[in-house]
Amino acid sequence: MQQNTVSVNEKLRRAALAQYAIFKSGPDKDYDQLTFLAAEICEVPVAKINIIGKKEVWSKAVYGTELSSISRKNSFCELSIHSEEKFLILQKSDNPEVFERAAGLYEQEYQFFTGVPLVNSQGHAIAVFCVFDVKPRVLKPNQLKSLEALANQCMNLFESRKQTYKLHHVQRSLKQKYRELEKFASLVSHDIKSPLANIISLTELLKEENEDKLDEQSKDYLNFLVESSYSLRNYVDGILNFYRSDHILEKDYENVEFPELLKGVVDLYNISDDIEINYPKTGKLQNINKAALTQVFMNLLSNSLKYNDKEQRKIDIRFRESNSFYHFEVEDNGNGIPPEKVEKAFELFATLDTNDRYGNPGSGIGLATVKKHIENMHGQIEVQSTPGVGSNFKFRIKRL
Structure with a gap:
């Protein structure tokens, strides 16, 4: 005025x-x-x-x-x-x-x-x-x-x-700070991963050369040392992937055949006879961030396969569309999530205090990355889960 x-x-x-x-x-x-x-x-x-x-x-x-x-x-x-x-x-x-x-x-x-x-x-x-x-x-x-x-x-x-000028200035400043943080994280991760690689290789060498000299307790200590080193390395990789995921959100939007996108994700895994993955054979997504959506399905499928102790692992992927959103479901017959931990499942660094089928602990980063991508695509995600029966991750993304 x-x-x-x-x-x-x-x-x-x-x-x-x-x-x-x-x-x-x-x-x-x-x-x-x-x-x-x-x-x-x-x-x-x-x-x-x-x-x-x-x-x-x-x-x-x-x-x-x-x-x-x-x-x-x-x-x-x-x-x-x-x-x-x-x-x-x-x-x-x-x-x-x-x-x-x-x-x-x-x-x-x-x-x-x-x-x-x-x-x-x-x-x-x-x-x-x-x-x-x-x-x-x-x-x-x-x-x-x-x-x-x-x-x-x-x-x-x-x-x-x-106000727009101020906002752009703040955005430029934040991007610059983010690049500096990412550079710092990369340097720190390198400084951490290099000695971890040395610990792993030297421990394995120590086990191999002293196989007949070590008692069972000493071998257990060395095995624990190797497992802990691998866990820390995976944790560092997870953090870097979480913060680098913002680059994926800058990718161009495009039209995608949904079955082709899923086939590309499924083909990344070594599908053995004990794994069954079902997904739609039709469906076209218009003007979406293909890279971000691919990352979402990669993380969800990876979790469904790792946190599943059944002899026959099964994943069903479903898709439908409404006027404003694309709707997806990824349902598995895995270990499930305890009711008291469902709300925290998507929080960064939140873990379920359980190991996967290979004995490795979770990092609490994968589902946080999934939520981050979906919300940046103007969507929402939720999970319905029963311990011992399986989980159903339901999410939607905005149609642009």
């Missing part, structure tokens, strides 16, 4: 203007439409949105003339931002000296000017919404009121642009 009290501090005014990143910015049809409406309502040939810089007045949008930049000194807008009135109305017949000083500044010789200062909430006039005519004119009260309304909408656009 326009403010009646205008600050006279020029240094603070220019600092406020810089926050909007509007001075000498590119064309914008929203501002062009406002000047068109102003000219039509006020029945004048020319309307402008003029930004007041340090030494010049620059037109952000115009109607009835060409975009231009003029000297701020002796301009009508200079008088407008220092006026104590809501409108500065100038007639050449009433203010000949003002028009004489402005001679040569404008593209034609005007005889009428009305300007509304665009004042922010701190009282700084950063621009002027104005109309011109080459002949004398008197605006009616409803025309002045309409011009004020258009000026208010213009200021709202400025404020929106300011």
Whole structure:
């Protein structure tokens, strides 16, 4: 909204203007439409949105003339931002000296000017919404009121642009910090994984060369050392994959044949006779992040196969679509999740305190990554599970 009290501090005014990143910015049809409406309502040939810089007045949008930049000194807008009135109305017949000083500044010789200062909430006039005519004119009260309304909408656009500019700045800063964090994590993981590899290889060598010299308890200690080293290595890899998953979300969206996507995931696993995976043979997904959805199914299938102690492991994948979402289900006959731990299943680093069928503990990262991908695709996931019977992961993603 326009403010009646205008600050006279020029240094603070220019600092406020810089926050909007509007001075000498590119064309914008929203501002062009406002000047068109102003000219039509006020029945004048020319309307402008003029930004007041340090030494010049620059037109952000115009109607009835060409975009231009003029000297701020002796301009009508200079008088407008220092006026104590809501409108500065100038007639050449009433203010000949003002028009004489402005001679040569404008593209034609005007005889009428009305300007509304665009004042922010701190009282700084950063621009002027104005109309011109080459002949004398008197605006009616409803025309002045309409011009004020258009000026208010213009200021709202400025404020929106300011918030968008701030948001982009924060996003750039966060991306830079994230890249630094990722680089740090990569370096740390390398420094951790290298000695882990040495521990594993040296322990295995120690076991092999001293097979006949070690008692059973010593062999158990060495086996535990190897298992712990592998677990720590997998944990580090999981953390890196979780934070690197943001890169997947930057991939282009595309149309995908759903059976082909699933076949690519299923083929990654060595499907033995004790594994049965059923999935739809039809279905097309439009405008989705294929990389992210593939990662979701990879993690869900991997968990369903690892946390399953049945002789015959089975996974059923189902799909349907509604007007707004694609709906998926991944149901298995695995170990299931205890009721008291279902809510925490998708939390980062949350584990079920159980080992998989190969004796390895979980990292608590896989399902957190799944949830992260699905929520970034404007979706939701939930799980229905019965210990000893199996789990059914149901999720949906937004149709774009």
